[in-house]
Amino acid sequence: MVCQLEARSLRTSQQGHVKDLARSRHITEVTQLGHVKDLASAFVKALGNEKAFGEIYNISGPRCVSFDGIAKACAKAAGAPEPELVHFDAKDFDFGKSKAFPLRDQHFFTSIDKAMADLDWTPEFSLLDGLKDSYSKDFGDGKKQGEQWQSAHKGTGAS
16 A cells, blocks of 8 residues: 555555654644544445455545644635644643544554455545535534424424
8 A cells, every 4th residue: 555645645554553753843743534434335235245245444534634634624625725834842731541542642553455356346536625525514504404394393302
């Protein structure tokens, strides 16, 4: 698996482990995100698929992204200007028992090649397209439709 990190080169082994990553204050840990519709379509492809029986698959988008990249992509998806990013050392804060999922203080990404091959599955959403879709549903027309549905079904037991 080659993990593409924005326009930077990141070499990985075939198992997806980082061998060499130039670190700077602009490159923090990298992670991978996926869209829930891509997860659902992978589940559907696994149903009744003999190759999938007893197997474990990594389902996400195909690209890695830095935390800075996530913040910039979120702003772009929302139609906002690129944010000014302020970096901090997480060790300077006590988050208690809260976990930092999905933004861990370490690299976290996996290969989706096995899922693509065994399930004949391909993610539909890029990071930006997935964020735009989610933003629309949470804050745009999708939120309005959800509120209308909830209002229409209030007191019916449907949720």
